[in-house]
Amino acid sequence: MNKIAVWGFAWVPPFAQGLVRDLRVRWALEEAGLSYESRWVGIEERGSDAYRRKHPFGLVPVLESDAGALIESGAIVYAIAEHCEALMPHDQRAKTLAWMFAALNTVELPVWNLFVIDLLHQDEAWAKLRRPGAVEEVKVRLSALSEWLGDRDYLLDGFTAADILMTTALRFIRHTDLLAEFPRLDAYVQRCEARPAFQAALRNQMADYAHNVPVAT
Amino acid sequence: MNKIAVWGFAWVPPFAQGLVRDLRVRWALEEAGLSYESRWVGIEERGSDAYRRKHPFGLVPVLESDAGALIESGAIVYAIAEHCEALMPHDQRAKTLAWMFAALNTVELPVWNLFVIDLLHQDEAWAKLRRPGAVEEVKVRLSALSEWLGDRDYLLDGFTAADILMTTALRFIRHTDLLAEFPRLDAYVQRCEARPAFQAALRNQMADYAHNVPVAT
Missing domain, CATH: 1.20.1050.10 (Glutathione S-transferase Yfyf (Class Pi); Chain A, domain 2)
Structure with a gap:
């Protein structure tokens, strides 16, 4: 698995930060020592036709890599673990x-x-x-x-x-x-x-939210 | 996978008949052409220590075979499908x-x-x-x-x-x-x-409930 991108929400309110399911994928990738880039969908854009083509339910995460695209945090974590003995003997x-x-x-x-x-x-x-x-x-x-x-x-x-x-x-x-x-x-x-892998995953999710924090209007 | 047994509830009220999750496992086994025997736990016995040793949450289904025991309908169906190209290319x-x-x-x-x-x-x-x-x-x-x-x-x-x-x-x-x-x-x-595999699975689950129907007291 190479050229990995993980789709999450650009920003969510504090009560949901650290809970959105791309955290699971980030964590598994950190445990497996695989690097990735974040991709963001605005929470208000998740129902759009464009995003629905990535995820039929308009949810996150989506994993994209040279092996194709995959939905559902459970299936993505399993796919990562299949290539990582430490995550799944x-x-x-x-x-x-x-x-x-x-x-x-x-x-x-x-x-x-x-x-x-x-x-x-x-x-x-x-x-x-x-x-x-x-x-x-x-x-x-x-x-x-x-x-x-x-x-x-x-x-x-x-x-x-x-x-x-x-x-x-x-x-x-x-x-x-x-x-x-x-x-x-x-x-x-x-x-x-x-x-450490969980801590890194959480830190990276929070950094993305900080980067995308909505500007007060 | 040989000598397969599927644990379900001995009997459930009509509103739940045809919904209990061992139906999924029966269906997958029928599609795969694998024969099995039913095993029953009384719905009131599911929390017992004896049954908890089979299933930590006191739920059904449990699949037992010469390959060991497995819980969770999703994981059991996946395990069956791994050996059956028709269920999972x-x-x-x-x-x-x-x-x-x-x-x-x-x-x-x-x-x-x-x-x-x-x-x-x-x-x-x-x-x-x-x-x-x-x-x-x-x-x-x-x-x-x-x-x-x-x-x-x-x-x-x-x-x-x-x-x-x-x-x-x-x-x-x-x-x-x-x-x-x-x-x-x-x-x-x-x-x-x-x-036909679904119909057989449903028929077999219903037959078990009919066999175990509580005697009016």
Whole structure:
């Protein structure tokens, strides 16, 4: 994979900075030691015909390289990991992919639901009524995940692509104290976020937003 | 892959029959011409320590075979498809996986949200207030998906593992008229569901539920 470009939003409001899904791709590329360039789509342009030709749903990320274009953070991270033994041992591909889907479906469904309630609809009556149940649904998943981790440092034997997706999925509830109720899980996320590759990815995403910050009108 | 067993719930209420995620695995196995046996966990036993050793989140499906055990319908279907050119052409793996993640994350998030509102919380005040917005979020995805399909019969050049996941994700809104608003998408789902392998998978899941129907007390 060469001549890599990663599409993200040019700028997002602070509540979403550090959460947009191109972060996952940046992180995987940093872990794999692959350099890339950022490409930006304005959040208001994502539905345009031109951008829809890159991404049918008008979302980010899109990865472009000499190997072609690819959508969906899960699939992009998997494609990067396929060429990087450190992100996915060859004999652990099926298990790694299982935990990647666990992150983006089993865990992200309830976690994203709570993010939507708290950050996108916080002033609406339904959100206040729904919140306690949504919190319980998150806790069910966090509890199971914490139990799975036990004394493990990572989801599988060593750090893998699945940890990239799980950590970034769990970041959608960074505005709550829920992770702190599960010390093993809290320590796990901190362990993953302490990796130099994550720090570099986050720094680069934030630098792009700083570069593109809207001018006050 | 030999000596295959697929874990599903012993029985679920009618509103969930034909939706539980072991259907995806059964379908992929039928398409691949692989035989399997059903294994059942009672829906009330799924949180038990014994079952948690099979599935950390207490969910279904689990695939067991001579190659080991695997969780997450997406990862299981991918593992089956890796050995079946008809489900995933070798040179289309990355694109197929992208559409598998699109099905289980980009599409399933809003679609599952509406399923939860309508089938699990239909009598609650928040659900009534939330529903119109949730419907709009589903339509945004259905519209984009319909546009992507255009005159295509399937998501990619021919039927693949991604169509199994997309079709079964879209079944979570079978109780609504939403698909009918997008005739191409509606025809796509009907085209996929008309496949003999889907029909066999559904028949076998329903037969298991009939076999395990709770005795009235």
